[in-house]
Amino acid sequence: MFRGITRGNRVRPGRLHPESINTIVQRAVARAGLDPTGYSAHSHRAGFVTHAHLRGASDRAIMHQTRHRSPASVGTYVRVESAWVNNAATTLGI
Numbered sequence: 321m322f323r324g325i326t327r328g329n330r331v332r333p334g335r336l337h338p339e340s341i342n343t344i345v346q347r348a349v350a351r352a353g354l355d356p357t358g359y360s361a362h363s364h365r366a367g368f369v370t371h372a373h374l375r376g377a378s379d380r381a382i383m384h385q386t387r388h389r390s391p392a393s394v395g396t397y398v399r400v401e402s403a404w405v406n407n408a409a410t411t412l413g414i
Contacts (some may be wrong), residue, residue, distance in 0.1 A: 322336045365386065
């Protein structure tokens with residue numbers, strides 16, 4: 321999903337190493353003024369599953385995207401739904 325980019329703006333072949341993605345995520349979280357220790361590339365996976373679930377995506381559709389093998393495993397990624405209710409961040413449109 322994530323590919324490296326050279327300083328000359330050329331897309332590198334292959335995917336980024338997971339630790340590189342973690343570093344990118346943690347730096348972005350720190351720039352947002354939050355403590356980055358609780359965030360990782362895996363946070364994106366859980367965030368995607370939670371948001372897709374809240375928007376009405378079926379478990380099957382989510383599983384197709386995330387390559388989960390069972391609905392039970394998808395369910396473990398759905399975070400507390402109330403975290404998105406009346407959350408100011410939802411007004412950002414991202």
